[in-house]
Amino acid sequence: MRKLVLIVGAGLLLQLLLPHLPERPGLVLACVPIAAAGLYSAVGFRRQARAATGRIRGATMLGGVAGGLLGLAYALYAAEALGLPVGVAPDLFGVCAAVATVPAILLAAPPFPDRLALGTYLIDVTTVAGAIFASAWHFVLSPAAAHLPAGGQTSFVLTMLPEIVAATLALMLMSRTSGPHSLHLLAAGMALFAVASVGSVWTHAENLPWYSGGLGAAYLVGGLTVAVSSRNVIAPADPTGWRAFTSFWSTLSYLPTVLTLGCVALEYRVNGTPSAVLVWVVLGSSALALVRQFLNLLIVRRLRAELDHRAFHDPLTGLPNRAAFQRDATAALARGDAAVLLLDLDGFKQVNDTQGHAAGDAVLVSVAAGLGELLRTGAIAARLGGDEFAVLLPATDPETAAGTATRILGSGIRGTIGVSHAAEPGRALDEMLHEADVALYEAKAAGKGVVRVYGQGLPWGGGSSSVRPAAGSHKTNVLPLPGVE
Structure with missing residues (x-):
């Protein structure tokens, strides 16, 4: 000037x-x-x-x-x-x-x-x-x-x-x-x-x-x-x-x-x-x-x-973000029973530390693509941040939700999943996310790589049940670090 x-x-x-x-x-x-x-x-x-x-x-x-x-x-x-x-x-x-x-x-x-x-x-x-x-x-x-x-x-x-x-x-x-x-x-x-x-x-x-x-x-x-x-x-x-x-x-x-x-x-x-x-x-x-x-x-x-689109979608994976999941999942919960799945990737920090953030980004993109292929029509998948993903399954009972979560891990996605189920419409999403989060951390304490459903009345971990994918069900290890648990 x-x-x-x-x-x-x-x-x-x-x-x-x-x-x-x-x-x-x-x-x-x-x-x-x-x-x-x-x-x-x-x-x-x-x-x-x-x-x-x-x-x-x-x-x-x-x-x-x-x-x-x-x-x-x-x-x-x-x-x-x-x-x-x-x-x-x-x-x-x-x-x-x-x-x-x-x-x-x-x-x-x-x-x-x-x-x-x-x-x-x-x-x-x-x-x-x-x-x-x-x-x-x-x-x-x-x-x-x-x-x-x-x-x-x-x-x-x-x-x-x-x-x-x-x-x-x-x-x-x-x-x-x-x-x-x-x-x-x-x-x-x-x-x-x-x-x-x-x-x-x-x-x-x-x-x-x-x-x-x-x-x-x-x-x-x-x-x-x-x-x-x-x-x-x-x-x-x-x-x-x-x-x-x-x-x-x-x-x-x-x-x-x-x-x-x-x-x-x-x-x-x-x-x-x-x-x-x-x-x-x-x-x-x-x-x-x-x-x-x-x-x-x-x-x-x-x-x-x-x-x-930018306001409600994750720029890396293209999945809906936390704000979009809050909006769409709340509307789905108001219509009927549903289940919420929280997926946390195992060993993701080690991928970023040893192979770089570009490799970590590639993992996140691969996981997002895998979720899109596995989920049925009407399901809502979102990336909440970091290596944490959420899925809402409408009109789903606990057994079906656990089966879907097991199928996700069996597809090659190395992670741990916590599940929360709403038996009737009107449940608050924040409450369900809290329950799924509790189940997720209990599953990680049990050894990772498992699915835990909140509120099944089993004695371990304060009343949750766990499911581990069958041996040999991992087709491809999405995380490119063999042996990381």
Whole structure:
């Protein structure tokens, strides 16, 4: 932020000095730092590209090309101010710099989560580009183009289009990311050059000094911003797309449309009839806004569904989490008799300590998949946390629940299970989980690898019964540590 404040200060200082200098020294004073800034950014982006990969590598390489072309353009402008013949080369390099910025911005923008997000982005680009072009054409470009021959008008428009597209994409990149980073600042710098280029047409048409209206400051601030951009980092992509709806920057894409509406109102008040170009842009923007709003509703609905899924599911195993189990199991207990199983894996801590957490995660995923294959329809399996899993079996008697638990251990899952049974509807889930927990710890005290049902009236362990899977029933040891008990 401090650098940006200094850059703006330098631009204001230049703007104050230019009216007091002869034209040629003033042009040299403005162009030399911009040329140095462009070449400086080319080197900086090249260094960034060496450490980047994929899309970001391509974006930084193109950013370096844009910065280098910008530096060459203004070096030639400075040479022209000193009386050297340069022809149309500086204008050509400047346009090419804007053209190179377009794919750089597209590559730097976060990837789209789906086609709906891509559709809204294309609508925004079309709306913003149309608003910028209509306003610039009505107030600046059209009066200037009227003094050009027919062939010159076409080339004039084609020359300005890359500048307008670069400015549009700069606003759209800012609306989809948060905080300044390298391509973010590059886009902002090139957008300032686009604004200054359009403004220069106005100063030329009105026979005003080239720096009038603050254009001298705009050129220098744009060039120095491009230089600073090459020393920042690329912001991480947002995989959810939610940032595009919650960030402050998301409002930037609406500014050109709001300005166009203001232009229509002003034109109507002054002349009684707004420009046809502005009217058609407003009508087109309104139609696109309706389509965009419909797409936004679909995107928000999808994002809400994703957030709801994340809130009630374990991110590692994909099973329902404790909150989801509390909700669904409570509803099932209210409907009739049911059993709750608590599964605790045996030897899991040793897996994490000796083979690493990646191996432990693989065990948890395998156990979750095994539970999904073993349980009948209507059963609810969840991961409560750590290596503890819970299962609710609706409409189940104690013997069937014990049999299901025995079948789980017999499938190769090395663990211990405590079972609690509700004979009638309305039992509190917390009470049943407590009973299953008591049975679980009694089973572990009995030697692990067994199933214990709470409340069977047997003398061992305070009134619970235990079942151990039959010998040889373990098909595969899910925990990858032989001999761990």
